[in-house]
Amino acid sequence: MDNEISNVKHDGRSPKEKYVHSVFESIAGKYDMMNDILSFRRHKAWRKFTMNRMNMRQGDTAIDLCCGTCDWTISMAKASGTGxxxxxxxxEGMLEVGRGKVAKEGLQDHIRLVQGNAMSLPFADxxxxxxxxxxxxxxxxxxxxVLREMKRVVKPGGMVVCLELSKPTWQPFKFLYYFYFEKLLPLLGKMFAKRYEQYKWLPESLKLFPGREELAEAFRQTGLQEVQAFSLTGGIAALHIGIKENLDV
Structure with missing residues (x-):
């Protein structure tokens, strides 16, 4: 298949959507470098753990929402082989970086990139x-x-997977983590990416987001089954997995 970028209209977006879009457009070129710096490269280990839990097979298909610069997308393409x-x-800025990485890996005919809205996926059930x-x-x-849309587009028996930053719950690690995340992280963004406000947004985005157990309950409320939640690196990140009901079983 051809590597494809489809157009999407951004009219009618909420203020949050507009702001988040501007943040990621502005940091796209430094996104990968900053991920390594800010997570001490732990994001690679988290993704490896996730791929092991997913246990993809030859020919499996997947959609990677908020794919960014496509590291996870590429990992799944390699695991699937033909799907x-x-x-x-x-x-578009993030996808442009991802497009270059996909080409470097020689996966243009295996990965399709789409500019679109995770809350309204342009794909069939x-x-x-x-x-x-x-x-x-x-x-x-x-x-x-977004979770409802993810459930909708996977097949019965298919898997919905979320790898996300989370909230440590035990002291003194919790205090140290929040000090780093809220105070030092924006300064590192300013130092290495020449962006302060954009990296100040990252800790702010986590404040109202549910913790690990609350997100697991959200998976269940969506109707997903066999929900699993894994704490990673002392609760800095969390992996959530849910299965869409298979009516044939």
Missing amino acids: EIVGLDFS NQFDYATIGFGLRNVPDYMQ
């Missing part, structure tokens, strides 16, 4: 074996709507 992998993001979202669910206007 269609779609990466969707609302930021029951289309993919997996629907994933990495470090993007806390940035959407309505995370329950």
